[in-house]
Amino acid sequence: MSTVFALVDCNNFYASCEKLFRPDIKHRAVVVLSNNDGCVVARSKEAKALGIKMGVPAFQIKDMIHKHSIVVFSSNYTLYADMSNRVMQTLEALAPRVEVYSIDEAFVDLTSVDRVMPLADFGYQVKDTVAQYTGMAVCVGMAPSKTLAKLANYAAKKYPATRGVLDLTDKTRQRKLMAITPVNEVWGVGGKLTTRLAALGITSALDLADANPKQLRKHFSVVMEKTISELNGESCLELEMEAPTKQQILCSRSFGEVVTDKHIMQQLVSGYIARAAEKLRFERQCCGHVQVFIRTSFFRQGTFQYSNAASTRFPVKTDDTRVLTRAALSLLDVIWKDGVRYAKAGVMLTELGDQGVVQQDLFDTHKPDGSKKLMALLDRINTSTYGKAWFASQGQQSPWTMKREHLSPAYTTQWMALPVVR
DNA sequence: TCTGGGGTCCTAGGACCC
């Protein structure tokens, strides 16, 4: 019995989420912008057809937006996360083993499905059911390895003749597709590797599949060796149903405008710590290490550039915002330089461990005290609808709120934002 | 004027040990 993976991937996910609640823009070009309305992170098929590229800064396409009446949205992650859950739950109802790989895609174990019905039929069933239950359009690629399933999904999206579903379990079919697919479309092959592979005469996915795995491992890494095996239908990457515990928690932002005032920076860093600590407690973890970094804008060439980071370790792992804030602010003292025009800052929590098994410090006379209770209370207030509580070091709300000029309503998570039918 | 954020994994190289 041979393994079959399906990759189910939503089409233009963020743009589709926005369209779902706006039938009036069903056929319009839509783009979704990153935090701070900075650059394009999602495009509807109409926007792609206009030639708008992924990742372009919003200000560079201002004229196009106007000329073609493109509909612009700020990212609405509350909406996208909720739609994602609905899609994933639908998949879980259709198949017992599902790995939620990202907000808009999942691997599904379809081993033995072909005893019941042709794989492609099952693929269309998945696609139709998701569309019926959630309104979301997905494509389905099926193959004996995750890397090939990814490739099958790519083809299902690219070639209309597939009608969004491709069974790539057949070896001849795999080779045919790989021969016409550029190597950079292979999962795990990015820009840098594409250039280096080209120097070795490897430009198509098939070139890579037929390359010598041991030799390429020497040139690159063990990841490349696995990719080659996967392209040849040998599955090296398992389905992972349980989300592995996080290894790091990062909170960082580019600022709407440059920061030169240390006091403001202290408030920003305090705010990032507060959010990171919240995530940490939500994961039921404590951290043993915190890093703070600040930097100028990489995009301002010819101006003074500065980038620095500092970190410290805790004798006892902690999830207490007060402890983390104190540490982060003294780290900021170390790396702060007056007169620099800062564009971005962030904090990173690492060396995460279970809350239950914190190693006590032999010399620590400080009792674990009310910290747990206080943090729990804080989290309860901030997840309730009653209001928000925060630390004085974060300052007043807030000189640095994100720019989100085109935010859609919380259609699915707030009663007041329900669309009204007249 | 205006250019995202949050992750993972792998490797090389230095520090240190016996």
Add this chain to the structure above:
DNA sequence: TCTGGGGTCCTAGGACCC
């Protein structure tokens, strides 16, 4: 002239992903 060998652990940085 010529300066061991083998191992572990840690960190920084690079590559990738969505």
